Amino acid sequence: xxxxxSNDDGYFAPxxxxxxxxxxxxADITVVAPERDRSGASNSLTLDRPLMLRQAxxxxxxxxxxxxxxxxxxxTGMLDHMPDMVISGINHGANMGDxxxxxxxxxxxxxxxxxGIPSIAVSLANHNAQHFDTAARVVVExxxxxxxxxxxxxxxxxxxxxxxxxxxxxxxRVTRLGKRHKxxxxxxxxxxxxxxxxxxxxAGLAQDAGEGTDFHxxxxxxxxxxxxxxxLTRFSQMDSVNAWLKS
Amino acid sequence: xxxxxSNDDGYFAPxxxxxxxxxxxxADITVVAPERDRSGASNSLTLDRPLMLRQAxxxxxxxxxxxxxxxxxxxTGMLDHMPDMVISGINHGANMGDxxxxxxxxxxxxxxxxxGIPSIAVSLANHNAQHFDTAARVVVExxxxxxxxxxxxxxxxxxxxxxxxxxxxxxxRVTRLGKRHKxxxxxxxxxxxxxxxxxxxxAGLAQDAGEGTDFHxxxxxxxxxxxxxxxLTRFSQMDSVNAWLKS
Amino acid sequence: xxxxxSNDDGYFAPxxxxxxxxxxxxADITVVAPERDRSGASNSLTLDRPLMLRQAxxxxxxxxxxxxxxxxxxxTGMLDHMPDMVISGINHGANMGDxxxxxxxxxxxxxxxxxGIPSIAVSLANHNAQHFDTAARVVVExxxxxxxxxxxxxxxxxxxxxxxxxxxxxxxRVTRLGKRHKxxxxxxxxxxxxxxxxxxxxAGLAQDAGEGTDFHxxxxxxxxxxxxxxxLTRFSQMDSVNAWLKS
Amino acid sequence: xxxxxSNDDGYFAPxxxxxxxxxxxxADITVVAPERDRSGASNSLTLDRPLMLRQAxxxxxxxxxxxxxxxxxxxTGMLDHMPDMVISGINHGANMGDxxxxxxxxxxxxxxxxxGIPSIAVSLANHNAQHFDTAARVVVExxxxxxxxxxxxxxxxxxxxxxxxxxxxxxxRVTRLGKRHKxxxxxxxxxxxxxxxxxxxxAGLAQDAGEGTDFHxxxxxxxxxxxxxxxLTRFSQMDSVNAWLKS
Numbered sequence: 001x002x003x004x005x006s007n008d009d010g011y012f013a014p015x016x017x018x019x020x021x022x023x024x025x026x027a028d029i030t031v032v033a034p035e036r037d038r039s040g041a042s043n044s045l046t047l048d049r050p051l052m053l054r055q056a057x058x059x060x061x062x063x064x065x066x067x068x069x070x071x072x073x074x075x076t077g078m079l080d081h082m083p084d085m086v087i088s089g090i091n092h093g094a095n096m097g098d099x100x101x102x103x104x105x106x107x108x109x110x111x112x113x114x115x116g117i118p119s120i121a122v123s124l125a126n127h128n129a130q131h132f133d134t135a136a137r138v139v140v141e142x143x144x145x146x147x148x149x150x151x152x153x154x155x156x157x158x159x160x161x162x163x164x165x166x167x168x169x170x171x172x173r174v175t176r177l178g179k180r181h182k183x184x185x186x187x188x189x190x191x192x193x194x195x196x197x198x199x200x201x202x203a204g205l206a207q208d209a210g211e212g213t214d215f216h217x218x219x220x221x222x223x224x225x226x227x228x229x230x231x232l233t234r235f236s237q238m239d240s241v242n243a244w245l246k247s
Numbered sequence: 248x249x250x251x252x253s254n255d256d257g258y259f260a261p262x263x264x265x266x267x268x269x270x271x272x273x274a275d276i277t278v279v280a281p282e283r284d285r286s287g288a289s290n291s292l293t294l295d296r297p298l299m300l301r302q303a304x305x306x307x308x309x310x311x312x313x314x315x316x317x318x319x320x321x322x323t324g325m326l327d328h329m330p331d332m333v334i335s336g337i338n339h340g341a342n343m344g345d346x347x348x349x350x351x352x353x354x355x356x357x358x359x360x361x362x363g364i365p366s367i368a369v370s371l372a373n374h375n376a377q378h379f380d381t382a383a384r385v386v387v388e389x390x391x392x393x394x395x396x397x398x399x400x401x402x403x404x405x406x407x408x409x410x411x412x413x414x415x416x417x418x419x420r421v422t423r424l425g426k427r428h429k430x431x432x433x434x435x436x437x438x439x440x441x442x443x444x445x446x447x448x449x450a451g452l453a454q455d456a457g458e459g460t461d462f463h464x465x466x467x468x469x470x471x472x473x474x475x476x477x478x479l480t481r482f483s484q485m486d487s488v489n490a491w492l493k494s
Numbered sequence: 495x496x497x498x499x500s501n502d503d504g505y506f507a508p509x510x511x512x513x514x515x516x517x518x519x520x521a522d523i524t525v526v527a528p529e530r531d532r533s534g535a536s537n538s539l540t541l542d543r544p545l546m547l548r549q550a551x552x553x554x555x556x557x558x559x560x561x562x563x564x565x566x567x568x569x570t571g572m573l574d575h576m577p578d579m580v581i582s583g584i585n586h587g588a589n590m591g592d593x594x595x596x597x598x599x600x601x602x603x604x605x606x607x608x609x610g611i612p613s614i615a616v617s618l619a620n621h622n623a624q625h626f627d628t629a630a631r632v633v634v635e636x637x638x639x640x641x642x643x644x645x646x647x648x649x650x651x652x653x654x655x656x657x658x659x660x661x662x663x664x665x666x667r668v669t670r671l672g673k674r675h676k677x678x679x680x681x682x683x684x685x686x687x688x689x690x691x692x693x694x695x696x697a698g699l700a701q702d703a704g705e706g707t708d709f710h711x712x713x714x715x716x717x718x719x720x721x722x723x724x725x726l727t728r729f730s731q732m733d734s735v736n737a738w739l740k741s
Numbered sequence: 742x743x744x745x746x747s748n749d750d751g752y753f754a755p756x757x758x759x760x761x762x763x764x765x766x767x768a769d770i771t772v773v774a775p776e777r778d779r780s781g782a783s784n785s786l787t788l789d790r791p792l793m794l795r796q797a798x799x800x801x802x803x804x805x806x807x808x809x810x811x812x813x814x815x816x817t818g819m820l821d822h823m824p825d826m827v828i829s830g831i832n833h834g835a836n837m838g839d840x841x842x843x844x845x846x847x848x849x850x851x852x853x854x855x856x857g858i859p860s861i862a863v864s865l866a867n868h869n870a871q872h873f874d875t876a877a878r879v880v881v882e883x884x885x886x887x888x889x890x891x892x893x894x895x896x897x898x899x900x901x902x903x904x905x906x907x908x909x910x911x912x913x914r915v916t917r918l919g920k921r922h923k924x925x926x927x928x929x930x931x932x933x934x935x936x937x938x939x940x941x942x943x944a945g946l947a948q949d950a951g952e953g954t955d956f957h958x959x960x961x962x963x964x965x966x967x968x969x970x971x972x973l974t975r976f977s978q979m980d981s982v983n984a985w986l987k988s
Contacts, residue, residue, distance in 0.1 A: 049543030296790030544938035
């Protein structure tokens, strides 16, 4: 089995190293990740300049581009064989609810999925993430299950793992994405040149964090696994928009 | 009525100017757009540096950030009142099918929608886009309809307009997003320093362009209107993933 | 006469517009300037990606690169004829003393000079610069003098103009560069994500601002004109280094 | 003795590692280098965003900024004590003649010098640089000499080393900077989207490479040591400019 790994924190991130190390006994691993932290990159593709691919002493490849660029370049121009899976992470911090829209971690897995490859994004749900080994073991178990019993249908899974020891995990939950309250306002401040500048504020608190959501699973110590889809069509609204346009 | 305009081609783009001019008789218009071309930016948010807001001689504001940054900053930190609508475009080139995942034009409208504001992304479906006036008039008619008959439910509409004169338009079609074939491979080349570099290749050709899709509408001369949603949960797959995990 | 104009504040800057307007009656003017503010860019050249050249509605060209890139691209790839002069500015704020090392305004003129073209950098010496018309008139008079009486030797002139009305100017002074005290320390602060970040601090105050320096000329209401050279060899120290190495 | 190391190739570059390893027995070493390749950065300072300082597993610090930013931040905000020296390199490729104007390697040393610290820039004069150990040993010998016999005057030395084994070196030469012919023209090409783009071309060939220059020393197998100065005033031209203005 061949697995392509990427992330959005950069090729030097400890979460990526933990993932590569844990998966090495199970599969041929290739790592292609951004040369610098690209958190918040979403699915952005670099169109205005070419990408360079370099290799770090440990063997990881890095690209002067986004997470999406990394997977795109690896699959369509670098690897001799299509990988059997793309796994992105382990992200330093959760990617739940609306975060999935902005996340570079989810984007790297999304690019794999859009290129026809089963893909997993995995995040450790704590801003001071510690237990990368726990998250890595969750991925190992998922990959072993996929090897033993391949799913009938291609999957794009968004996995969030509580930041605690393996024995303290409550098990797996298949979840839907929750919703956050609106993000906090930008933070207006002044730089040392006296110019007004604005920082994008923190993400909003969970709004829909009820039973069945990723927020709820994590809050209760379970691993959250959300199957994602990438067709943004709002089918349920097509009739009403049609009626409204004709009214 | 107050309308916030943005785009991903930059504050100086002719499509944005055409839109602002056409809407000025209908509403109070504020333009906040990227300082440079950010095509392909997707929903990326700038987290590692603060943003600056400046005003061009014509009155348009521009930001050293992404389309998402522009709308986020305008709504959460700059405008005194919430806008009644966010409109993004008129993009130079189509945003159909899987393009919506990568598009900065769609992302600006998405950010408005996630902040609770009805939003429209509008694109002129030709790489050598000419008839911005046609697309602007489509938007004017949509806004007039919204003013006359507000929809019951918040909407995020992705509008693509054929690049032809107004009288040659075939009317409006409510569509689903089509699908593209996989993107073309990266283009491997050498820079003048003898280093190997890779350009992200062109988007794939339409794969699902059948009746009912945005591709089909545009190919037949109709304006395509696709209602979008931003919950990426694949609800239809939750049971099978659950079964697979427990098997 | 053909004059190439550039700057580091961006193609939309009022100082550049004032310069272009004032020089139009005297020469064929081409403007090639950065697409965004590149203050502090020094002589940096963009080597890791190609440059794009676009034209704004008013006719100015802009480049997604540094001031040095702009002049380099214009002279070596875009213009049909070598320009007779390169003029950079009018910068918003002074470029005196050690500032010349970091300045993008000076760098654009330097690139012209290194390509064999007499060049002038011009700056309006006030952070809230108002009298661009005064600085533009100073440049007009210099260009008229060059037209009437071409200098025997190629020149790279660094011109700083007091921010006051033309009639209040005290005349021209040929000056040497003064020296500044060390820059102020970086400003350590925390971003909204709780991360420590550092802003580069303000430039140091003038240390050598005595008679004959650019600082002294400006402080006394004179236009400061400093001829620059680009050979960084410290000839006066070659013997002592030689002796020290052999001791 | 405390030495601050930096470079422009990035904190992960083999030339920097070789330098740090060779100097460790002689001094307390702190490394603060750019997070990515910033070749060609010249003396550019980052003014529009704050810098972040992070530490790699091996202990090296890296900054999301230019070489100048790295030294500036280290000296004015991070280190408890002023370093006794700043050394920048070992650059992958020569920095001779006019290259010194554009070089990020030279710029890092320049920033140390402008902050009052004796500084050395060191480059291995081959685009396929191999003998970093040779260049590192040259630096070790210079540092030992400085420790044994401190120079009377602050120095900024630009050192270029032939890419060969230590025993094949011809000795040290104190040199002046040579001159290059004008750079080659930009390379005009087309990207995969059909847009015209321009790559900055290669540096010009040596024009003044005569006896006494850095080019000449390297071509003949000697280490080239050029003392640099940062006062750009062209004193020799002040009188003629004065006469010309008054004529």
